[in-house]
Each structure stands twice: as C-alpha cells, then as structure tokens.
Amino acid sequence: MKKIILFSVFAGLAHAQAPAGYYNAANGLSGAPLKTALSSIISSGHQDKGYNGLWTAYKTTDIDKDYENDGSILDIYSEKPVGADPYKYTPGSNQCGTYSTEGNCYNREHVIPQSLFNQSSPMVADIHFIRATDGKVNGMRSNYPYGKVGSATFTSKNGSKLGSSSSSGYSGTVFEPIDEFKGDVARMIFYFVTRYESKLSSFASGNMLGSSAFPGLQTWELNTLLAWHNQDPVSQAEIKRNNASYTYQGNRNPFIDNPAYVNQIWGSQQPTGDAQAPTTATGLNVSGKTANSISLSWNASTDNVGVTSYTIYMNGSLKTTANTTSATVSGLSPSTTYNFYVVAKDAAGNSSSNSATVSGTTNAGTTTPSTDCASENFETIPTSSVSNYTTRTWTNNGISWNATDARTDQTINAKAITVRNGSLTSGSSGNGIGSLTVTTQLKFSGTNGTFDVKVNGTTVGTIPYSTSVATTTINNINISGNVTVSLVNTSASNRVAIDDLTWTCYSGGAARQAQAIASETATPNFKISPNPVTNQEITVKGDIQNVKKAEIYTLQGKVMQTIHQPFKNGNSIRTQNLGQGVYILKLDGVTMQFLAK
Structure with missing residues (x-):
C-alpha cells in the first residue's frame, strides 16, 4: 500500500514539522495525563476562522499534491490511490450547492458529526x-460512526462503504473509508477527542464518542x-x-x-470487555471550609485502562461528580458536620470501593447581619451560542448581572459562567457587603x-x-449602602469558570467604609440625567459646583478619561469616544453607573 512505502521516508520528517518545543509540555507523560497535556498544547493558538472560512482553507489544506498532483481537491471519499479518479x-468552483449523484459538488464533511456538538464553535469550523x-x-x-462494514447498502466510486457493522462490540450502521484513508480518519478523531476532551460530557455520543x-471514545x-x-x-x-492547517488555524494534529x-495514550488494541475496577481513592481530606461549603481533595486512583471520574457522596447520598481529584460541595448549613466518601469510575462503568469516610464541619455563620444579600448559582445564565465568548446579561434573585468576554x-x-479577557459585574444591590465567597476553576489551558x-x-x-476547583472567601469587606460588585480577570487569556457567588449584607463599619467609596447617604445628591447618555455628553444634576475631579471607568476598572474642574463651564461633561456599554462616573468620592448609547 502506498502509505506503508511513504511512512519509512516521512516518519522522521513528521515530527520535524512542528515548531521547536511545541510538544515540550507533553514530554515524559503517558495515558490520560499525556492526552490532557496535548489538549492544552493544541488548544493554545487555535484561531476560529468561522465556518465559511473552510472554503478558503481548502485551497491550501485539501489539494491533491501526492496522488495525481493536479491541484484538484483531495477527497478521501473519491480518491483512487491507483488509477484515475x-x-x-x-477548488472554489465546485462547492455545494445541491447534489443528486456523485461528482456534482464538494462540501464540508465533519468527521465528527456537527449534530453531536450542536453546531457550536469552535468545533463547527475546526x-x-x-x-x-x-x-x-x-x-x-x-x-x-466509522467502522468495519459487513454487508454494504451503498458503495462510493472509490470503494467507501455504508452498511451494517462487523466491528466487534457494535451492530448498527457504520461508514468505512477505503484502506488508504482509514488512518487519516482515525487520527482526525483522536485529534477531536483530545482537543475537546473537557467538552465531551456535554456532547451527544453518536455511538462513537465517550462521555x-x-x-474519550466508546470502547468498540x-x-x-x-x-x-x-x-x-x-x-x-497528511503531513x-x-x-x-497549522498555517491557517494556528494549531496542529499531534497524532x-x-x-x-496514540499508543502512549490509549495503548495497543484493548480487549472489548473491561471488567477491572479502579483502585480505591486514598488520602481523602477536607481542604477548605466556609459557612456554606466544604472542599475535598484526594489521591488519584489507578485503572488498567483509565479512571474517568469520581463521584462524591455526602451522608451516604450522591452529591456531585468530579473529573479531577478535588471538589467543592456547596449549599451547606453553617456549623454543621457532614460525612463524605469518594468512588472512582472508569469508562466501562466499573466502580471502585468506597474511600475512607472523612468528616467536615462548616464554619459558623457571620456575625449580625449574616444573611446573604446576593446568591448567584448561574443556573439562569443565557443558553444561546454557549461556547462563544461574548457579553452575557441576565437577572436572578433580584440582581442583574453582566459578564464580558464570557x-x-x-x-x-x-452551570458556571466562564470569563476570559473580561469581568463579571453585578447590578446595584442594597444592604452593603460584609464578606464574599466564590468558587473558581481554570478551564482548558493557561x-x-x-x-x-x-x-x-x-x-x-x-x-x-x-x-x-477552589472556594475562596474575602472577609471584612464591610461596605454599607448600595454596592456594585465586580470580579475582573487579571489575565487576558485564562478562561476561568465562576460558580456559587454569594456575599453577606453589611450595615455598619465606618472605618472600612471611609477607605472605600462613600455610601449614598454620606455623599452629595448627584444624578445623571438623562441616563442612558447620548452624543458623548454626560449631564449631571445636583450640587456640582465644588467637584474637583471627574473620572470615567469601565466596569473592569480601566480609567477612560479624567477631567479636572469638570463643571466650571456648566453641568455637562464631554466624553471621548466611549463605545456603547456600561461605565462608571466618579465625581471626587462619589460613583454612579451610566449607559452610553
């Protein structure tokens, strides 16, 4: 077969094509850790060029330079390695379009069907x-799915087949490419389940993907x-x-x-049955506590194929599931003792024995007043275009929320909100803030x-x-009055999930309040009117004659403009090319939000 001849020539060349050091983070690893390291490597630098961008990409990525070498589209479903196609x-002139028979037009074949990930980005254009x-x-x-066809119901002109499966472990309908391209298909699928391993649990299986x-794949x-x-x-x-593809999209297929x-991660062909359970998790301990949550960590279990998840039980009932060796259980009561144990699972559904049980007691509630002024679990966040980074707005428990680049x-x-180069900001909330608690986790790479x-x-x-996963509390914030709370990512590229955000009310504490922005009851009565503002002009009503400095901030805290003696010629401030959005106007020690249109 043609590829076997070529392999000896190009095996060394293949590795040389990647930039120096591209795979350094994967050195010395195997199994699931190697797969995760590769996922991080190939996620970094990936540029989503959009679904229509594929037509342009194919003019350089899918050109026949090795069979007929005639500049036509290299189609794995019609290419004949020996003989005329x-x-x-x-390229560019025979795009689908409509078709009724072979040879009408070419289109975009998702080796992993796009219906499995709901046509979402960046998968839909990878x-x-x-x-x-x-x-x-x-x-x-x-x-x-792809598999070995036993009895074919359709055969393409190059010999690709559709029919009933003769692959061990699956009896449904499968599609089988010709021998020349079976490895190509396999390595594309291995790329997919590696690049998007953190998303697999949210995808449909299509009788091929694992959860x-x-x-990352079903055993068969x-x-x-x-x-x-x-x-x-x-x-x-393929090389x-x-x-x-690296030139076009910025990442590579490591396989x-x-x-x-491939064999370093998944091993050689495994038996179709896996009856061996993972080892029991050890070292379970309480790693952190708040009044309403307990964080746990433990040592990794081992398995003959691989551990896929851990289930966490509280007081004998299943509470949550984790893919790492830590978890936080939230929604607990203050000053209460809970018992936990962990069970490891593998892809075949085998479960380990229960780990040793550990007890943890939540912290006492905060001093008066101790009620939560805000409690956001992100269960009502927007569900459209979920994997796109954009501005998200919603309202829950009486508080409006705005998340940028999320x-x-x-x-x-x-559910959680994931912020990249942006922030999560609440609307104005009364009754101040005493302490703040939030759970976070870095996703993907970074x-x-x-x-x-x-x-x-x-x-x-x-x-x-x-x-x-970590839950952190900032105590003694102690600011009274109306408050707007923002969590601003200090990185421009880390993608961080935020969950279970709460803060307690506060009505006293003048010492800390004096260090922060003054509360409304202690400040002059300023008002922006009209609000939203238009024509790059902010009009302020109230006792403004003695204001020494005005500052305009983004919700992320970036200073956009500073004006000294802003009202010496009237009650309006001219802004400098503010884009549409929400901003903060600070007049000496007083802050107000406004919307620029």
Whole structure:
C-alpha cells in the first residue's frame, strides 16, 4: 500500500514539522495525563476562522499534491490511490450547492458529526477534522460512526462503504473509508477527542464518542480506530495538510506529528470487555471550609485502562461528580458536620470501593447581619451560542448581572459562567457587603492567576484560581449602602469558570467604609440625567459646583478619561469616544453607573 512505502521516508520528517518545543509540555507523560497535556498544547493558538472560512482553507489544506498532483481537491471519499479518479473538483468552483449523484459538488464533511456538538464553535469550523468531500457520499455517510462494514447498502466510486457493522462490540450502521484513508480518519478523531476532551460530557455520543475526557471514545470505536491507525501509517499528504492547517488555524494534529502518541495514550488494541475496577481513592481530606461549603481533595486512583471520574457522596447520598481529584460541595448549613466518601469510575462503568469516610464541619455563620444579600448559582445564565465568548446579561434573585468576554457551557457545581479577557459585574444591590465567597476553576489551558474583586470600582481583595476547583472567601469587606460588585480577570487569556457567588449584607463599619467609596447617604445628591447618555455628553444634576475631579471607568476598572474642574463651564461633561456599554462616573468620592448609547 502506498502509505506503508511513504511512512519509512516521512516518519522522521513528521515530527520535524512542528515548531521547536511545541510538544515540550507533553514530554515524559503517558495515558490520560499525556492526552490532557496535548489538549492544552493544541488548544493554545487555535484561531476560529468561522465556518465559511473552510472554503478558503481548502485551497491550501485539501489539494491533491501526492496522488495525481493536479491541484484538484483531495477527497478521501473519491480518491483512487491507483488509477484515475472517478471525478475531480476544482477548488472554489465546485462547492455545494445541491447534489443528486456523485461528482456534482464538494462540501464540508465533519468527521465528527456537527449534530453531536450542536453546531457550536469552535468545533463547527475546526479544519483538523473537517474534510472537503463529495456531497453525495457525505450525505450517505450522514451521522453514522466509522467502522468495519459487513454487508454494504451503498458503495462510493472509490470503494467507501455504508452498511451494517462487523466491528466487534457494535451492530448498527457504520461508514468505512477505503484502506488508504482509514488512518487519516482515525487520527482526525483522536485529534477531536483530545482537543475537546473537557467538552465531551456535554456532547451527544453518536455511538462513537465517550462521555468523559479519558478515553474519550466508546470502547468498540476506540478499538476500531486503534487498528486503523496502526494499519495505515501517516502519509506525506497528511503531513502537508497538517502543516497547511497549522498555517491557517494556528494549531496542529499531534497524532500526525508524533504517531506514537496514540499508543502512549490509549495503548495497543484493548480487549472489548473491561471488567477491572479502579483502585480505591486514598488520602481523602477536607481542604477548605466556609459557612456554606466544604472542599475535598484526594489521591488519584489507578485503572488498567483509565479512571474517568469520581463521584462524591455526602451522608451516604450522591452529591456531585468530579473529573479531577478535588471538589467543592456547596449549599451547606453553617456549623454543621457532614460525612463524605469518594468512588472512582472508569469508562466501562466499573466502580471502585468506597474511600475512607472523612468528616467536615462548616464554619459558623457571620456575625449580625449574616444573611446573604446576593446568591448567584448561574443556573439562569443565557443558553444561546454557549461556547462563544461574548457579553452575557441576565437577572436572578433580584440582581442583574453582566459578564464580558464570557461563555456559558462550562460547569463546576452544575452551570458556571466562564470569563476570559473580561469581568463579571453585578447590578446595584442594597444592604452593603460584609464578606464574599466564590468558587473558581481554570478551564482548558493557561496558568494560575487571580480575579480582582472591586466594590463600587475600588479593589477590596483578590480571588485566586487554578485548575483545581477552589472556594475562596474575602472577609471584612464591610461596605454599607448600595454596592456594585465586580470580579475582573487579571489575565487576558485564562478562561476561568465562576460558580456559587454569594456575599453577606453589611450595615455598619465606618472605618472600612471611609477607605472605600462613600455610601449614598454620606455623599452629595448627584444624578445623571438623562441616563442612558447620548452624543458623548454626560449631564449631571445636583450640587456640582465644588467637584474637583471627574473620572470615567469601565466596569473592569480601566480609567477612560479624567477631567479636572469638570463643571466650571456648566453641568455637562464631554466624553471621548466611549463605545456603547456600561461605565462608571466618579465625581471626587462619589460613583454612579451610566449607559452610553
């Protein structure tokens, strides 16, 4: 077979195509840790060019330079490695379109069907698993998984088949590419379940995907793809496509650059049955407490294939599930003792024995007043375009919320809001703030960092975050009156999930209040009218003659404009090209929000 000849020539070349040091973070790893390290590497630098961008990409990524070498579209569903192709497509001029038979047009074939991830970005436009293929054959393949066909109901002109499965462990309908491209398909799927391993639990399976980060595939499909990967080594055409895709999209398929990663992660073909349970988790301990939550950590279990998750039980009942060796259980009562144990699970559904039980007692409630003034669990966050980073607004428990550069598809304790280069900001809330508690976790790739916590635009503390779920409390904030609370990500690229945000009320404490922005009862009676403001002009009513300085801030605390003696010529301030959005006007020690239109 052509690829076997090419493999000996290009095996060393494949690794050399990646930039120096590109895979350093994966050195020395194997199994699930290697898969996770590769996920972080190939997520970094990934540029979503949009679904229509694929048409442009195909002019460099899916061109035949190794079979006929004629500049036509290299279609794995119609290419004949030996002999003339049944038809050819000219890049850009034969795009679907409509089709009724083979050879009408080419379109965009998602090797992982886009219906499994609800056509969401960035998956829907990821060049590494979306090939230019004949429309008719693509339509016949539909959403079926890949496997070995026993009895074919459709055969394309190059020999690709659709029919009943003869792959061990699955009897449904499958699609089988020709031998020349079986390894290509396998490595595209391995890329997908690695790049998007943290999302797999939210995807449909399509009888192929697993529901956990490791192994990421159903056992029968994994066995089939491992066999195809070993049977059909990396070709020169795959190497060239990987390089062109890197130029276009900014990330690579590691299983083309380093084919050995496949067996280092998943091993050689596993038996179709896995009856061995993971080992019992050890070292369970209480790692943190608040009045309403207890954080737990433990040592990792081991398994012959791989541990996929841990279930956490409280007082004998299932409470939550974690993919890492830590978890936070929230919604607890102050000064109350709870008992916990952990069970490890693998992809085949085998469960370990219960871990040792550990007891934890929540902290006492805060001193009077101790009621929560705000409690946000993010269960009502917007659900449209959940993986896109954009501005999200919603209202819950009487408080409005605004999250910038945020997505809504990640979880900690159920739903969470994930902020990248942005912030989470509340609307104005009465009764002040005493202490603030929040749970965070760094998602995808990145480094440990912090959120700045701002009350009425002034920083009152920081919230750390890392890849482990952590609950942090800032005590003694003690600001009375109306408050607006912001959590501002100090990183421009870390993607951090926020969950279970609460703060207690506060009505006293003049010493701390004097250090922060003065409360409304102690400040002049200023009012922005009209609000929203238009024409880049803010009009302020009230006793403004003695105001010495005006400052305009974004909700993230960035100073946009400073004006000394702002009202010496009237009661209006001219702004400097503010975009549409919410801002803070600070007049000496008094702050007010306004909306610019």
